[in-house]
Every structure is written in C-alpha cells, then in structure tokens.
Amino acid sequence: MAGATRSRLGQDERRAQLLELGGRLFTIRAYDEVSIDDIAASAGVSKGLLYHYFPSKRELYVATLQLNAGKLVEDITPKPDTPRDQRLVAGINAFLDHVGENSVGYSSLMRGGIGNDAEVAKVVDETRDAIIAIIFEGFGGGDPPVGLRLAARGWIGFMEAAGVEWAEKREVPRETMVAMATQVLQAALVSSRPS
Amino acid sequence: MAGATRSRLGQDERRAQLLELGGRLFTIRAYDEVSIDDIAASAGVSKGLLYHYFPSKRELYVATLQLNAGKLVEDITPKPDTPRDQRLVAGINAFLDHVGENSVGYSSLMRGGIGNDAEVAKVVDETRDAIIAIIFEGFGGGDPPVGLRLAARGWIGFMEAAGVEWAEKREVPRETMVAMATQVLQAALVSSRPS
DNA sequence: CCGGTTTGTTGAACTAGAGTCAACTGGAGC
DNA sequence: GCTCCAGTTGACTCTAGTTCAACAAACCGG
Structure with a gap:
C-alpha cells in the first residue's frame, strides 16, 4: 500500500x-x-x-498523543530572543497556528481519547502543566500561588475551546481572537486574588 | 448481585x-x-x-452521556422565579455543585469518552450549545452575533477546566471561583466586539 | 383453573480483533 | 559464499462484542 x-x-x-x-x-x-x-x-x-x-494498541495510541503534545508545547515555547512583553502574544499566535493546522488532532488530544483513561489523562494534564509553566515563565518564573494556577488552568480551557472554534470557523479576525485571549487571561489572573 | x-x-x-x-x-x-x-x-x-x-455497547455509552448531559443542563437552567440579574451567579453555583458532586462523570463527559467519536462529539457539542443558549437567554435572548458566541464558547471551556480543578481541590474559596467566572465572562464578552 | 399469547429474558454459538510466539529472512561484515 | 542478527512474519490463542432461537413469567379470555 x-x-x-x-x-x-x-x-x-x-x-x-x-x-x-x-x-x-x-x-x-x-x-x-x-x-x-x-x-x-x-x-x-x-x-x-x-x-x-x-506493547499494546493503547500504548501506541498514548504515544501518538505524546507526539502531538510535544509538538504543541514546542510550538508555543517562546524563542529566547523574543522580548518578555511580546512572548504572551507570540505564544497565543503560535497556539492558534498549531490548532489551525491540526485541529482534529488537537481536539482528539485534548478531548482525551479513550474514555477517562488514566494514562491519557496524564498526558493531557502534563501538557497543560507545561503550558502553565510557560505562561508563568513569561511572567517572571517560579511556582505561582494556587489562585493563579487555577486561573491559568481555566484560561487554558478557554483557549482550547475558543481556539478550536476559531480555527475551524474563522468568524472573527485573528486580532479579535488574540485580544480576547489576553483580556481573558488578565481578568482571570486579577480576579483570582482573594482580594 | x-x-x-x-x-x-x-x-x-x-x-x-x-x-x-x-x-x-x-x-x-x-x-x-x-x-x-x-x-x-x-x-x-x-x-x-x-x-x-x-443496539451496541457504544450506543449504551452514548446514552449514559446523554443522561449526564441532560442532568447538567437541567441543573443549571435558572428557575423562573430567579431574578434576571441573579441568574448568572445562580447558574455558576449550580454548575460548581454539579461538577463537585459528579466530577469524574463530568470530566469523562466533557472529555468526550471514546477518542474523537462523532456521536460523542455531538452530545458534547449539543450540551455546550444548550449552555450557551441559557447564558444568552439570561442576557435577553435571541441568537448572539458570532463574536459573542465565540466568547461564550471559550468561557464554557474556562468553566469546564477551572470548575473541575476547583471542585477537586478546593484551593480557593467558592466566592473567589464565582468572581473569577463572572469576571472572565465579562472580559470575554467585552473583548469579543470587533471594536 | 387452564391453554394461549405476549413480552421480558436467557444461554449457547458466532465473530472480530487484540495480543503471542516460534520460525523466517534481508543484508552487513568477514 | 557463509554467518549471524536485527527486523519481520503469519499462524495461533483468547477475550469480549454481537446474534439468535428457544424459554418462562405474567396477563387474559374462556
């Protein structure tokens, strides 16, 4: 064949x-x-x-997920020569590109494959954690307090949902999508402080 | 047994x-x-x-998803005697309750079960659409413009991610979680206007 | 009560597809 | 040309999804 x-x-x-x-x-x-x-x-x-x-069909499947996840994380990792204050927008754009080129694969990754499977969940969670780490790296590094982590976790959910929808339909211009992303992240981070 | x-x-x-x-x-x-x-x-x-x-194991599985999805939508549908301006917060709280009581079932629902399966995806999408409809119902009804729809779609992603995380770990008080939810929704809706 | 009919239920048989394993082979090195 | 080993095969087993013809508990008219 x-x-x-x-x-x-x-x-x-x-x-x-x-x-x-x-x-x-x-x-x-x-x-x-x-x-x-x-x-x-x-x-x-x-x-x-x-x-x-x-060793098994399952392992093969998990390995393909890992491959995709690795590509995603690599894509959105900022290049060292990108200035701090542009990294977020660059990362968002890279994410949108990645999802755009690869939307089915991406959603099957993030939707988690086989019902609630422990190994699959692990890959998904690790990917999300890696993205969270990249975000806070860009903001100065170090482990964020729990509230901020929760905000970041939610924001990733936002990006997964809105990003896939945007990439599939392109109903609004890219700038709007990027603006939404940054505004939402800011709102999430700010409101997570137990004032 | x-x-x-x-x-x-x-x-x-x-x-x-x-x-x-x-x-x-x-x-x-x-x-x-x-x-x-x-x-x-x-x-x-x-x-x-x-x-x-x-007819098949798959159909049974899909039917269980539908059951869960139905319960969720029912839970967060505002009671008619709730004043307009309290419906959003009430809905968010209902959502958090639902996820809290049922977090594994909820994530297996929203993670989509069997790899990217058409029928499963359909249930998930319909559930999300139902939630979007409820949101805009609360805001006055009618079909929202595409930008707002995208914002709402993203916000649901936010709630799915942050809600599950919050319900599992309870690292921040409920008020903080609710505040984040409302702030993020507002930010998403506002920034979705192609100014 | 009792035969007939309906409808819920069974268990054995069939089959597709995941996983195993001992045997085979292309080709690099001598 | 021979040897040897990593890469490869195909036939086999076994689990679990699916089918189906037969069975039995309830209901009913006589």
Whole structure:
C-alpha cells in the first residue's frame, strides 16, 4: 500500500513511521474503529511487527498523543530572543497556528481519547502543566500561588475551546481572537486574588 | 448481585436501571475496561438482555452521556422565579455543585469518552450549545452575533477546566471561583466586539 | 383453573480483533 | 559464499462484542 518495495527499516525509522501513520488514522477515525490490522496494513507491514515496537494498541495510541503534545508545547515555547512583553502574544499566535493546522488532532488530544483513561489523562494534564509553566515563565518564573494556577488552568480551557472554534470557523479576525485571549487571561489572573 | 430476587421488569424500568448501572461503571473505569458482561453481571442479568435494550455497547455509552448531559443542563437552567440579574451567579453555583458532586462523570463527559467519536462529539457539542443558549437567554435572548458566541464558547471551556480543578481541590474559596467566572465572562464578552 | 399469547429474558454459538510466539529472512561484515 | 542478527512474519490463542432461537413469567379470555 505504502512505498513500492517493502524494505527493512532501522528501529527508529520504523517506530517513527508507525507512530506517524497511527496518529493519522486515530485522527480520522475513533480509537476503536481503528484496528491494529488497519495500521499495519497502511504501513505495509504485519500486525506482529507493531507489537514488536509497541506493547499494546493503547500504548501506541498514548504515544501518538505524546507526539502531538510535544509538538504543541514546542510550538508555543517562546524563542529566547523574543522580548518578555511580546512572548504572551507570540505564544497565543503560535497556539492558534498549531490548532489551525491540526485541529482534529488537537481536539482528539485534548478531548482525551479513550474514555477517562488514566494514562491519557496524564498526558493531557502534563501538557497543560507545561503550558502553565510557560505562561508563568513569561511572567517572571517560579511556582505561582494556587489562585493563579487555577486561573491559568481555566484560561487554558478557554483557549482550547475558543481556539478550536476559531480555527475551524474563522468568524472573527485573528486580532479579535488574540485580544480576547489576553483580556481573558488578565481578568482571570486579577480576579483570582482573594482580594 | 443486585436485588435478591431476579424479577421481570417493565421496559422503562429495566432500561433505566441498565443506563444507571452502565453510567456508574463508565465513570469508574475507562470505556474499554468495562465489558458488557460486567454491566450485565452488576445488574444480575444476562448479556443478551443488554442487546435487547441497546443496539451496541457504544450506543449504551452514548446514552449514559446523554443522561449526564441532560442532568447538567437541567441543573443549571435558572428557575423562573430567579431574578434576571441573579441568574448568572445562580447558574455558576449550580454548575460548581454539579461538577463537585459528579466530577469524574463530568470530566469523562466533557472529555468526550471514546477518542474523537462523532456521536460523542455531538452530545458534547449539543450540551455546550444548550449552555450557551441559557447564558444568552439570561442576557435577553435571541441568537448572539458570532463574536459573542465565540466568547461564550471559550468561557464554557474556562468553566469546564477551572470548575473541575476547583471542585477537586478546593484551593480557593467558592466566592473567589464565582468572581473569577463572572469576571472572565465579562472580559470575554467585552473583548469579543470587533471594536 | 387452564391453554394461549405476549413480552421480558436467557444461554449457547458466532465473530472480530487484540495480543503471542516460534520460525523466517534481508543484508552487513568477514 | 557463509554467518549471524536485527527486523519481520503469519499462524495461533483468547477475550469480549454481537446474534439468535428457544424459554418462562405474567396477563387474559374462556
């Protein structure tokens, strides 16, 4: 199905290929509508080989999530030469770009895949924590007090929801979306102080 | 396992019982860790009977989601005798209560269950739309312009994220959480106007 | 009471697909 | 050309979702 000649690949290449292919299938169809055989077939490879690289279908799925999550975090991490006061807006724009290019994959990531599954939840939570860390890094670093953390957590929820909706429909200009994002973050942070 | 004597039930009773039991199991374990046999056993009933009431495991799962979603929407719908200007706060409090009593079920609902599944996504989206409708109902009714809709959609994401976190950890007082919620909604709505 | 009918219920049989494993093979190095 | 090993296979097992023909508790007319 894939490349003409089915050749032997090195561990890393094959693993990467299967991850990539698996990730693609999981974004078009639901978890239990994608069979191991499908993935194997689309790679032109036997089912057994998949189990040589991943201990189970679930692990493979989690690995594809991790791949996506890693890309997201990388995308929104500010480049060191970005001035402090522009990092937030840059990050928001990077987030919108990422979601725009990858909206199905992103929502399947953030929607958490397989029902409430512990491992999946872990990936999602860690990703969110990483984003929170990036936000407060930009604001000066250090562990924020609980109120601020809660505000940041909520704001990420806001971005996940509004970002996906915006990227899919583009009903308002990008500046408006960015303005909403910054205003909401500010409101959340300010109002989280137990005055 | 359940009631002592296994008696015949009417269609509605049995269906309700299976829904209830299924819902409970799906909130403690992941979708594919709950088997049809588990559900049947916990109802003291044969596996075949489940298929008399629900066409497939998936449909049963979706039905439990719908049940939860319905309860949520019902909970946060303002009572007609609540004055207009108190409805938002009342709704937020109802939401926090609902999530607090039912946080696992709620997140498994909003996280979307089985990977990105069309039917599940439909339930989730409809629930969110219902909530948006309730919000704007409180603000005067009618279909909001797209910017406001986006703001509301984002705010629901905020509430889902912050609400679950708050309900689980209770690290800040309820008033603070409610204040954050109202401030964030206001900020979102205001900043959504393409000035 | 009793046969018939309706309707809830069962259990065995079927099947798809996840996971296992011993055997096979392309190709790099000698 | 031979050896050896990492990469690969395909046939097998087994769990769990799904189907279905038969069974039984309640209801009813006689």
